[in-house]
Amino acid sequence: MAKLPSIALGFLSQPFTRLSQLLFLADSVWVNNGQVITSELSNSIQETLDIWNITGLSVAVVPRYGEPEFHSWGNMTEDEDKTTEGTLFHMASIYKAFCVSALGILMDDYEHGRNITPLPPALCEFNWHTLVQYILPGEWQLVDD
Incomplete structure (x- = not known):
């Protein structure tokens, strides 16, 4: 099963x-x-x-x-070329939904002990209040920071 x-x-x-x-x-x-x-x-x-x-x-x-x-x-084109496994589709802003869903699953995995990837040393929890700059220290910041 x-x-x-x-x-x-x-x-x-x-x-x-x-x-x-x-x-x-x-x-x-x-x-x-x-x-x-x-x-x-x-x-x-x-x-x-x-x-x-x-x-x-x-x-x-x-x-x-x-x-x-x-x-x-x-079809993938106006010339009626058929779609294939490799056809790329414009997804507009749906990537945000996929990103948030993936983060939610990852947070749930951490909360329930299913993820073995360690958090950065200074970080003791991973939830919706955790800032990205704490997860990726020294690698990520806002443009105006």
């Missing part, structure tokens, strides 16, 4: 209601009998792309155990 990661980020709309409820349960146990991106899921994703007029999408499923899966739908 594979254990899903504690957090899943992604675009899920109406056709994925049941799946999204499964994916967003923290530390759920989910049996992966092989392929995650099935033809049924692929068809549902294609329907969603058509409904919302989305030109292209790439999905990666990275289980804790087992091999990652990749699949792409749609």
Whole structure:
């Protein structure tokens, strides 16, 4: 049995209601009998792309155990070149959500003793009140400091 990661980020709309409820349960146990991106899921994703007029999408499923899966739908250019595993998408400001989520997971790991990477010597806690300059002493400062 594979254990899903504690957090899943992604675009899920109406056709994925049941799946999204499964994916967003923290530390759920989910049996992966092989392929995650099935033809049924692929068809549902294609329907969603058509409904919302989305030109292209790439999905990666990275289980804790087992091999990652990749699949792409749609076009990456106006000339209808198909998307591939290597297609780069403009993500606008979504990197901030990924960064904050990753920091939250890291803080939770420290709080529950799951992370073995030591904090800098002068730092005794790592939470939302910890300043970046304390985590990266001498390497990071605000431009106006």
